[in-house]
Amino acid sequence: MATTKKTLIVYSDDFDKVLAAFVIANGAAAMGDDVTMFFTFWGLNVLRKPETEPHEKGVLQGMLSEMMPKGPGELTLSKADFGKMGAQMMRNLMRQENVSSLEELVETAKEQGIKMMACKMSMDLLGLREDELVDNLEFVGVASYLAEADEASVNLFI
């Protein structure tokens, strides 16, 4: 079977939507597809390191930086989260049902060579610097995403 290409825009940082994105992305990569994930806006929070050197930030971006989740471990459910209880419940269910954790799914995505792009404009807006995000990302504009999407047979916005 010919290799096909797929792209996913990860716009959301809801635990459940990010889970869906990585299950689809890893499934496609396991089938031999070329997969690109373009993380933009809230989706960038999936890529944040839990701990980073403090940066001088403006007031608004400093507030955002505190409030937004720092990596997969802090994501919350899109609904019925009840102060992170929902996401914790989902993590327990995933363990119980032998579904890989979100952290493992991100790791698998890297191991499978999924290309991960971070949207520079969104990073500027949210005040996120390159060293606050995980390694091996491409920092790009929307044109780079569009070029990938043009070559792909399946493109999703999540």
Next chain:
Amino acid sequence: MATTKKTLIVYSDDFDKVLAAFVIANGAAAMGDDVTMFFTFWGLNVLRKPETEPHEKGVLQGMLSEMMPKGPGELTLSKADFGKMGAQMMRNLMRQENVSSLEELVETAKEQGIKMMACKMSMDLLGLREDELVDNLEFVGVASYLAEADEASVNLFI
């Protein structure tokens, strides 16, 4: 005109988003397209029967089972729902404007031969068994969705 194929991932169980999904799916099927809907995560709630035999479930899945909507009749709006008042208002408006009800749209989708797939991994996570969902579904993994999407010209995540 050649038949083309379309796939929709129904991830959400918001009344308004599910409405959009079925309007698009039925519209495409009416134009002669091959349509596949892949219900995953909250979207599975669209397929739940209102009443089913009680199942023994773990504590978390039992709670989820109670809380989550059981079929189209219990879905709520994505915003401004005010304890189901919003969805009820939308149902009234749909009647007033001669728009098919969500239940009718689901029925039409079946009659038009739209292929409906339920995501097995999500069923395991949410603790939903096959006999709790409506008839004539295919129970599949993400690979089956991806195979359908590969053949399709339009793929949406809703």
Next chain:
Amino acid sequence: MATTKKTLIVYSDDFDKVLAAFVIANGAAAMGDDVTMFFTFWGLNVLRKPETEPHEKGVLQGMLSEMMPKGPGELTLSKADFGKMGAQMMRNLMRQENVSSLEELVETAKEQGIKMMACKMSMDLLGLREDELVDNLEFVGVASYLAEADEASVNLFI
């Protein structure tokens, strides 16, 4: 490079999602692509004029008309909005980071010849008349969107 076509369904009226939609749409148009945006359901609120002649509306549609945002200036964030404070903060950040305002992005979309379609069924449901929306729209059904999507290489639901 050959011209390719892209379509975006703008279903949401969340400030942040609409921003994403217009950044993608304008980016594609700037690269020479043919772009069609299909505004449906809450997404129609992006197209509302701030002030219009009063219309006689039924009770429900009159209430909706009051409650729903009237154009880009009244959109709120999908999360952490705190009574429009979040959207205002985002507007300030956009100014600070030299990102075009949403109003400017809509203007650019028109100038670049992006085709804007408004979903008639949703207009009926929400009680929005043609003269309540901005100029130069096509008022169409879902079949017109599907015909555009069939010719496009990238189709997103936002």
